[in-house]
Structure formats: C-alpha cells, structure tokens
Amino acid sequence: MNGSEQTRARAIDIVNASLKRRYARERRFRYLGLGAVILGLLFVGVLFGDIISKGYSAFVQTHIELEVYFDPEVIDPDGARDPALIAQADFRKLAREPLREMFPEVTGRRDKRALYRVLSSGAPYQLLKMVQADPDLIGTRKSIALIADDDIDMLVKGHIDRHAPPQDRRVNDTVIGWVDTLEERGLVSKKFNTGFFTNGDSREPELAGIGGAVAGSFYTLLVTLLLSFPIGVAAAIYLEEFAPKNRWTDLIEVNINNLAAVPSIVFGLLGLAMFINLFGLPRSAPLVGGLVLTLMTLPTIIIASRAALKSVPPSIREAALGVGASRMQTVFHHVLPQSMPGMLTGTIIGMAQALGETAPLLMIGMVAFIVDVPGGPLDPSTVLPVQVYLWADSPERAFVERTSAAIIVLLAFLIAMNTFAVVMRRRFERRW
Amino acid sequence: MQLSLLILVLLGVMALAFQLGRRRSLATVGGRSGTRNLHSLPAYYGFYAALWAGLPTLVIAALWVFFEGSIITSMVVESLPAGMRELPPDRLGLLVNDITNLANGNIVSGDVDQAMQRAADHMNELRSIGKIALAGVVLCIALAAGSLAWRAIGPRMRARNRVELIVTGLLIASSLIAILTTVGIVLSVLFESFLFFQKIPITDFLFGLEWSPQVALRADQVGASGAFGAVPLFAGTLLISLIALLVAIPIGLMSAIYLSDYAGPRLRSYAKPVLEVLAGVPTVVYGFFAALTLAPAIRGAGESIGLTVSSESALAAGLVMGIMIIPFVSSLSDDVINAVPQSLRDASYALGATRSETIRQVVLPAALPGIMGGILLAASRAIGETMIVVMAAGLSANLTANPLDSVTTVTVQIVTLLVGDQEFDSAKTLAAFALGLLLFVVTLGLNIVALHIVRKYREQYE
Numbered sequence: 001m002n003g004s005e006q007t008r009a010r011a012i013d014i015v016n017a018s019l020k021r022r023y024a025r026e027r028r029f030r031y032l033g034l035g036a037v038i039l040g041l042l043f044v045g046v047l048f049g050d051i052i053s054k055g056y057s058a059f060v061q062t063h064i065e066l067e068v069y070f071d072p073e074v075i076d077p078d079g080a081r082d083p084a085l086i087a088q089a090d091f092r093k094l095a096r097e098p099l100r101e102m103f104p105e106v107t108g109r110r111d112k113r114a115l116y117r118v119l120s121s122g123a124p125y126q127l128l129k130m131v132q133a134d135p136d137l138i139g140t141r142k143s144i145a146l147i148a149d150d151d152i153d154m155l156v157k158g159h160i161d162r163h164a165p166p167q168d169r170r171v172n173d174t175v176i177g178w179v180d181t182l183e184e185r186g187l188v189s190k191k192f193n194t195g196f197f198t199n200g201d202s203r204e205p206e207l208a209g210i211g212g213a214v215a216g217s218f219y220t221l222l223v224t225l226l227l228s229f230p231i232g233v234a235a236a237i238y239l240e241e242f243a244p245k246n247r248w249t250d251l252i253e254v255n256i257n258n259l260a261a262v263p264s265i266v267f268g269l270l271g272l273a274m275f276i277n278l279f280g281l282p283r284s285a286p287l288v289g290g291l292v293l294t295l296m297t298l299p300t301i302i303i304a305s306r307a308a309l310k311s312v313p314p315s316i317r318e319a320a321l322g323v324g325a326s327r328m329q330t331v332f333h334h335v336l337p338q339s340m341p342g343m344l345t346g347t348i349i350g351m352a353q354a355l356g357e358t359a360p361l362l363m364i365g366m367v368a369f370i371v372d373v374p375g376g377p378l379d380p381s382t383v384l385p386v387q388v389y390l391w392a393d394s395p396e397r398a399f400v401e402r403t404s405a406a407i408i409v410l411l412a413f414l415i416a417m418n419t420f421a422v423v424m425r426r427r428f429e430r431r432w
Numbered sequence: 433m434q435l436s437l438l439i440l441v442l443l444g445v446m447a448l449a450f451q452l453g454r455r456r457s458l459a460t461v462g463g464r465s466g467t468r469n470l471h472s473l474p475a476y477y478g479f480y481a482a483l484w485a486g487l488p489t490l491v492i493a494a495l496w497v498f499f500e501g502s503i504i505t506s507m508v509v510e511s512l513p514a515g516m517r518e519l520p521p522d523r524l525g526l527l528v529n530d531i532t533n534l535a536n537g538n539i540v541s542g543d544v545d546q547a548m549q550r551a552a553d554h555m556n557e558l559r560s561i562g563k564i565a566l567a568g569v570v571l572c573i574a575l576a577a578g579s580l581a582w583r584a585i586g587p588r589m590r591a592r593n594r595v596e597l598i599v600t601g602l603l604i605a606s607s608l609i610a611i612l613t614t615v616g617i618v619l620s621v622l623f624e625s626f627l628f629f630q631k632i633p634i635t636d637f638l639f640g641l642e643w644s645p646q647v648a649l650r651a652d653q654v655g656a657s658g659a660f661g662a663v664p665l666f667a668g669t670l671l672i673s674l675i676a677l678l679v680a681i682p683i684g685l686m687s688a689i690y691l692s693d694y695a696g697p698r699l700r701s702y703a704k705p706v707l708e709v710l711a712g713v714p715t716v717v718y719g720f721f722a723a724l725t726l727a728p729a730i731r732g733a734g735e736s737i738g739l740t741v742s743s744e745s746a747l748a749a750g751l752v753m754g755i756m757i758i759p760f761v762s763s764l765s766d767d768v769i770n771a772v773p774q775s776l777r778d779a780s781y782a783l784g785a786t787r788s789e790t791i792r793q794v795v796l797p798a799a800l801p802g803i804m805g806g807i808l809l810a811a812s813r814a815i816g817e818t819m820i821v822v823m824a825a826g827l828s829a830n831l832t833a834n835p836l837d838s839v840t841t842v843t844v845q846i847v848t849l850l851v852g853d854q855e856f857d858s859a860k861t862l863a864a865f866a867l868g869l870l871l872f873v874v875t876l877g878l879n880i881v882a883l884h885i886v887r888k889y890r891e892q893y894e
Contacts (some may be wrong), residue, residue: 015784022786022789023786025788026786026787026788026789029689029787029788029791029792030787032686033686033687033689033690033694034694036684036685036690037690037699038697039683039687040683040684040703040707040758040762041703041706041707043620043710043758044706047713047718047721047755050721051717051720051721130601170595204820230605230606232602232606234602234606235609235610237603238604238607239607242600242605252607252610252611255611255614256610257879258880258883259614261812261879262617262816262872262875262876263812263813263815263816263817263818263843263872263875264818265818265843265846265847265868265871266617266621266816267617268619268622269620269864269865269868270613270617270620272850273620273621273624274616275618278502279498279499279799280499280502280505281498281499281501282501282502296608298609298613299610300609317470326592328600352712355714356712356715356716356717357714358714358716358818358819359818359822359843359847362847362850362851363850363851365851379675385819387717388714388717388720389819389823390715390820392719392720400724404720405773407720410714411713411717413715414712414713418712
C-alpha cells in the first residue's frame, strides 16, 4: 500500500519534472513554425524589393536638352520638301552640331566621336520624326530634349561608380566631365520613359521597349482565351453532367489530372513537333504560341469549371427537370449560369499562368530578336516573359534596369488578373 | 487578315441561317399562334440551320489552315527544276526556306537566282489561288448545307433532339482533346526519340557518363566527340532538385503547421495569400533573381571564406527553385493537415499532450502519406522546371555532387539543343526529344504515384 502510493507520487513527479522541458520544446516548435512563416514572407519581400529597386529607375530616361538648328542646307538643300529626300538627310549632323558648339575644346577625332556618343544613336531618328510630323520646323532653332546614351543614363542615375578605377567602368573621366558640365548648365533632365512602353526590342538599351512584347503577349493570350475557354467549359460540362461512369471517362479524368502536372517544356516539344514540323505553321507566331498555351491551360480550366459545376446543388437540376426541361436545357439554362463566375475565375487564373509561361514558347521560336511591333497573330513576335529572358542575357547594366522594369510590368499584369479573380470569387460566390 | 474576314462572313451566314430557320418553322405552322403544333421551340429550328451552315465549313477551314503551308510547299518543290529537286533533303529544306522568305518579302540568306524567283512567284500565286478557293469552297458548303437543313424544317422535325445530339457531340469532342494532347505528346516525342535511338544505342544514352552533344561535321574536327550519355544530366537535375526540396520541405511544412494550428485568423488571412504569391510569380522572374542577385551573392560569400564557387553554382539555382516550390509544399500539406479529424487531436490533448507533441506524434503520422504525395508533386515540379535552371545553372555537364560547382540539367539541355536553327536529322536535335521523353516518363511516374497516394489517403477519413 505504501509502495503503490509511492509509485503514484513518483509518476506525478516525473510528469512535473519533465514539464519544463516539454514546455520549452513546445515553445521551440512554435518559434520554428513562426520562423518558417517569417522566412517565407521574407523571401517574397526580398524578391519584390530586389526587382523593384533595380527596375523602378527605368521608368524615367535621361534626356539632354540641346538647341538644335534644323539647317535647311542639311535637311532639304533644294527646298522641295520631298519626304523621301528628307528621310535620307544626315540628321546625325544636326544633333552633333550643338554639342560641338558647346565643347569647342574637343578637337581630336576620337574625342569628338566620344563626345557624340553622349547622345543615343536613336537621337537622329527623333529629329527625323519631328521633321516628318512638322516640316515647318526646317530652318528654325528649337530646344529639344534628345535621348542620352545608355551609359550616360546609367551615370546620371548613379548606377556607375565614379570612383571605381577607370578600366572598370564604361565611361571615362573626360565623358564624366562633359556630363557634369551639361548637368551644371541644367541641360540634363530625366523624363518619363514613354519609349519603354511603345518601342519594340532594340540592341541599344535606351531605345529598347516592351511594346512589341506586350502586343505579342496580347495576341498569344487572345488565341489562348478564344480556344481554351469554350473547349475547357464544354469538356467540363460533358465530364460533370453527361458522361457515364465507365473506363473511358475514368481515362479522360486521369489524363486531365496528369496533364496538369506535365512540365511545360514538354508542351513546347509537342508544339514544335506537331504544329511547326507536321502542320507547317509559321515559327515565332502568336497563333502557335496560343495553341501550345491552350493545351497547357486546358487542364486548369477544366478542373476549375468542374468544381464550379459541382457546387451547383442538385435541387436546381431536379427543379428544372421537374418542369419538363431536357437535360441539355437544364444544363445550359440553369446550371451553367450559376457556375459561370467559378468558371471565369478559373479561366483568369489559367490565363495568368499562360501569361507568365516562357519555356514552351522558347521551343516554338518565340525567342527571335524582333524589332517591329506585331500587328496580328501570324506576325513573328515575342512575349513579355521571353523578352525578360532575352534581356537578362545582355551584359549592359542598362538592360538589367530594363529587365527589372519589364518584370515589374509583368508582375503588375499578373497581380491585377489574380486580384480580379479573387474579387470576382468573393463577389459571386454563393453558399447554397 | 483575310482569314478573320472569312470567319466573320461565316458567322454572318450562321446568324442569317438562324433567322431563316426560325422564320420557316413559324411559317410552316402559320405564325406565332401555331407554335404549339411545332415539335420544338422555334429557336431550335434556327440553331439547327445555323449549326449545319457553320460546323462543316469551320472544320474544313481549320483543316485548310493547318495543311495549307505544307501542301503549297510540296507543290512548289515539285515545280522546281529537276536539278534543285534532287538536292539532299537538308539542302532542299534550306532552299525552300529561302523561297518562302522571298515570297514573304523577307531577307534571303543566299543569292537569288531566276529559278528561285520563279518559285517564289509561283508560291505567291498558289497562295492567292488557295485563298480564293478556300473562300469559294467555304461559302458554297455553308450555303448548300444551310439550305438543305432549311428545307428539312417542318413541324414534325425533332429539331431540339437533333440540336442536342450535335451539341453532345461537340462536348464529347472537347473532352477528347485532353486525350489527344497526351497522345500527341507521346507520339511526337516517341517518334523523334525512335529516330535518335537508331543513331545512338539506348544503353549509351541511359548509362553513358559523358555528355557533349556537338556532333563533328568533319572527321578531324577537335572537341566534337558527340557523346550522348545522359547520366551527368540526371545527376545535375537531381542535385538541383534535392537542394530545392531541402529548402522547400522544412519551410513549407513548418509554415503550413504554424498557419493551421498556431496562427490566429488575422495572421493566417494575411500570410497565406502572400505565400501563395510565390506560386504565381513567373519562373523567368526567379531565374533573373537567381542569376543576377543570388548567384553573385553566393559567389561573393564563398570567396570571402576562401571557397571557389562557380558563378553558375547549383546552389543558387536550387535555392531559388526551393523558394518557388514552398507554396506547393505548404498548400498541399495544409490540405492534408486540415483533413486530419479533430477527434484525433482532442484525444491526444485529453491524454495531456502538448500541442507540439500532438502535431508531431498524432497529426503528422496521420497526414504523412498525403504530405509525401505533396512532396512528390513538388519534386516532379522541380525536375521539370526550366527557366530557373536555364538562366542560373550552367551548360557544362559535370558529374559532381558539389553544390558549389556548375551542373546542367535535362531541361537546360533541351532548351539549348532546340533554340536556334535546327536540322531535324541530326542526333543533336533528336537528342532533345529523347531527353523530353525521359522527362515526360519520369514526371508522369512521379505524378501517378503522388496522385494515387493522395487519393488513397483522402478516402481513409471520408
């Protein structure tokens, strides 16, 4: 008796003695979990912070304000105002003249060339376009903000370390001196970079823009949407509402689930072998990209649409059937409208996936260097994420900035699409 | 441009057929008052006529668009002078490319001679003939089929049943596309892989230890051995995936546990969507981050403690890939952890267990199969991931287990082999398809096992 009391006391003692250790372990576990969540959030913060801090400065572009004399002798010597002749005129000379006047001490050939390189190679085209838009400019003098070269842009934005040893930076001390002089005279300005949103690709960072890539993404997604939404919804309706339960429909189901997890690059191989080599569709065309992305997003849309159909209660179907509707009428008149918000949400999420997809499009040749903005789904083009991939390979510091800015635009589109989907789900979600 | 015009015209014809069909059905029973004598609602007669007018032509137009290019090319080749036609296939392919470029008004690689110019003109001529013929054929068929359907309309015709039959057919066809996609993937990679294995024995491919896909053009060329051993690629893929999983599993699992069992509703409602953002970020963004931010940082850190780190280290690619798959692990684990019945937890608490003891000794073992399934899905994701490794991992196929070294992966090689100009009879290009086949088989296997585990586990508690 005495012994059993002793054991009971001892059991409690054991528990009490271990409590401190157990509570400590509980706390540790809890902090570990909190740490994991914080680490995850930190990753999001670092990723976005890194990209935004690298890219925000690309939304402004350095310009150099110069007083350009539209010399009739150069542009239009015989005064005929023939557009073809004007287009061939030496606009480089016009852009260089004010620089030469400003720095008369620069005389050597190499020095002069370095001085002219302060301006972008796109600056003469800027003047040409102005004259083409307004021929009356010829013979006048006007102060014009000309695009600066990417190295100057980087220097003005502070991305080039002025104190680094000269061989480690892309601009030498003389050029820095010129830029400082220009800045002292208040001629260097940073303006909103409209060219970044309207231009196509270019080898010169200061002229490169995402206009072409955005248009390519638009046509690709248009093809994807037009194909994948109707097909996905139709497949979901059949599988959910009409299909008998047998081996065939099981096979289709397993298939769809597996396709959702097939690596995207394999879809690219399919597109290359089927659409391009077998059917002879054009390479680099948004049409082919859209077809490949359709096959890729179909499983997502089908799975989301089936979930939406499933959430419509059977009582709705029974009521419709009860008043004499056929099965098809029941589905199209009653079930489908009720599940439409869910289907649209799934489609938007699928489209967001398609917008961010790169690998399969590399396979079908949408990585070409394309300067023109595509005008239709059959023109060669590239898409926004592929443009990011292409620019990320370029060594110039200015392209790092542009790449980050393109990523910011891409992420903005994706966040807008996903937010729209979430809002729509909240707004239309019905609990039956 | 003209194709879209044709489609618009076709849609117009369909709308017209709808109106005419509807009117005719009403006319046969003497206007609106006689509707009850009709078998179906008037609109169904309209749909019937519209479907007949539209569907056959849409099918024909689609087939035309798909095959137009190859048919015209073969016709142009046949019209070429005999000397050009008998070129070896690869030279002929280049020639056809040049002709196509010439016809499109693009830049041509070589000199343009008379025969080529003639062929290009011929191609343009064929194209315009084709366009006119397509428009004519399509419109004729649309009108013929539509008017046949229109004539068949009468009060006793079961229009609704027929329309529903057609619609059911369309629905079935849509759901078959999933199967066709799989068949297409399997066929396209199998066919090219088959050609590849005729050149390179399959055992050399699967067990060879050296990968250098540059095939020698001349026999005496240096550095072009053309070795196709895939083992280094698999080792590299596994190394990077392993690093990714080592990052993603602890963080994903612990954050899922914390968010489902410890966190208050406020933290959960903010932290969960933010973590999900990681899954929505395009992979090319991760690749950029890995290549331009993380890899130099790791290299710098390694050099400051005296390690030689490759600037394309497996570590950088793996870490970033790990960050990418955190949400997969955490959301799948979250699902299975929430699926463990509350009664199990309550029983454990009643015995005096602390929360962490309950989680570790009751919840996790019960959820383990589901978590394993989630991890397998994440692994298949990591193996198939392309952009991160293309941008951040290397190209040289080193057989190493050192995460600071540069390794290459299956997907990187597929991209490098297939981007740019390709000739479809060289082992180099075909090797990409063989790699694709392997990738498909491996990820498919992982997915099937994972889905099976997840499903089986779910049934246990339902």
